[in-house]
Amino acid sequence: MTLVHRIVVLAVDGVYPFELGIPSRVFGAADGRYEVLTCTVDGRPVRTNSDFSITVEHGPEVLRTADTVVVPPFVTTAVTREVPRAVVEALASAAPGTRLVSICTGAFVLAAAGLLDGRPATTHWVVADLFREWFPKVQLDPDVLFIDDGDVLTSAGAASGLDICLHIIRKDHGSEVANQVARMCIVPPWRDGGQAQYIQRPVPETTASGTATARQWALENLHEPMTLADLAKHSHMSLRTFARRFTDEAGMSPGRWLIQQRVDRARHLLETTDLPVDEIAGQVGFAGGTSLREHLHAAIGVSPLAYRRTFRGAPSANPPGTTTHTALRTQ
Structure with missing residues (x-):
C-alpha cells in the first residue's frame, strides 16, 4: 500500500491567495498520492494581500507531521529582514x-x-x-524559475509555483504522473527558459517579425543538424536581427535555447523509453552519447543513467547523504 505524502502549507500574514492555493490544486490532482493541509502559526485567520482574510483548520502542530512544508509568498510590503519569531519557531517544529x-x-x-x-x-x-x-550567505540565482537543492526547493514568482509543484511530482512519481497532473490543471508540464524572459525590458519594435515559426520548426526537427542561419531563414530575418529578436522573445540566445530543447527532449525519452543513450542522442540532435552526457550533466548535474534510474525506478526518498541540485534555468 502506497503511503500518502503529507504536504503542509504555512500561510503567513499578507499571503497571496493565488499562490496559497497552488499546492492544493496541483498536488490534489495527483490521484490521492498527496494530502495537502493548510495552517497558520497560531491557527487563527490571516490577512491576504486582497480584501479578505482566510480561515484555516490547523495550527502549527501539523507541521510536525509534514513530509513537505510549503511557504507561499506574501505581499512585498510585508517583507522584512527579521521574520516574526512565531514563524521561525513554527518552521523549526518540522521534523x-x-x-x-x-x-x-x-x-x-x-x-x-x-x-x-x-x-x-x-x-x-x-x-x-x-x-x-x-x-549574502545565500547563493541567489534570480535567473531561474526554480532550484531543487535536494531537501530545500525554492521558486520564483506566481506561476513558477506551478512549475515547482509539477517538478516535485515528477521527482516523486515520474514524468507520466506529472504530465497527467499538468493536463488536469491545463498548464504546460514544464516551461522553457528562466525568469530572464519575464524581466521588464523595452518592447521590441512592432514592425519586426517574430521568431515563433523558427522555434516551432526547430522543435519538429531537433534530430537534424541546424545552424543559426537555418533558424534565421525560417523567420525571414538577417542573422543579427534574428539573434536580437530571439533573445527578446525567449529570454536566451538561440544556441542556448536549442541545447535546452534537446536536453528536455532527451530527458523525456530517458523517462519514457528504454532506448540506448546513443540512440536518444541521435534523436534529439546531439553528436553522440558523450555529447548528451555532457549537456545533461551541465543542465541538471547527473548522468543519463542516473537520471533514468531516478525517474524509471520505484518512487523512493533520496538515500541518506545524497543531495541533488537542480535548477530550471536558461541553458
Whole structure:
C-alpha cells in the first residue's frame, strides 16, 4: 500500500491567495498520492494581500507531521529582514529531513530562519537585489524559475509555483504522473527558459517579425543538424536581427535555447523509453552519447543513467547523504 505524502502549507500574514492555493490544486490532482493541509502559526485567520482574510483548520502542530512544508509568498510590503519569531519557531517544529519548499517571497522566510545559508536559491526577480543585500550567505540565482537543492526547493514568482509543484511530482512519481497532473490543471508540464524572459525590458519594435515559426520548426526537427542561419531563414530575418529578436522573445540566445530543447527532449525519452543513450542522442540532435552526457550533466548535474534510474525506478526518498541540485534555468 502506497503511503500518502503529507504536504503542509504555512500561510503567513499578507499571503497571496493565488499562490496559497497552488499546492492544493496541483498536488490534489495527483490521484490521492498527496494530502495537502493548510495552517497558520497560531491557527487563527490571516490577512491576504486582497480584501479578505482566510480561515484555516490547523495550527502549527501539523507541521510536525509534514513530509513537505510549503511557504507561499506574501505581499512585498510585508517583507522584512527579521521574520516574526512565531514563524521561525513554527518552521523549526518540522521534523528533521522534512522537505522545504518556498514560492516567490516565501524564500525570505526560509532565508531569515537560516535555512538557506550556503545553499543555492531563487526568488522573484523584482526583490532579488534586496534579498541578496539581506542574505549574502545565500547563493541567489534570480535567473531561474526554480532550484531543487535536494531537501530545500525554492521558486520564483506566481506561476513558477506551478512549475515547482509539477517538478516535485515528477521527482516523486515520474514524468507520466506529472504530465497527467499538468493536463488536469491545463498548464504546460514544464516551461522553457528562466525568469530572464519575464524581466521588464523595452518592447521590441512592432514592425519586426517574430521568431515563433523558427522555434516551432526547430522543435519538429531537433534530430537534424541546424545552424543559426537555418533558424534565421525560417523567420525571414538577417542573422543579427534574428539573434536580437530571439533573445527578446525567449529570454536566451538561440544556441542556448536549442541545447535546452534537446536536453528536455532527451530527458523525456530517458523517462519514457528504454532506448540506448546513443540512440536518444541521435534523436534529439546531439553528436553522440558523450555529447548528451555532457549537456545533461551541465543542465541538471547527473548522468543519463542516473537520471533514468531516478525517474524509471520505484518512487523512493533520496538515500541518506545524497543531495541533488537542480535548477530550471536558461541553458
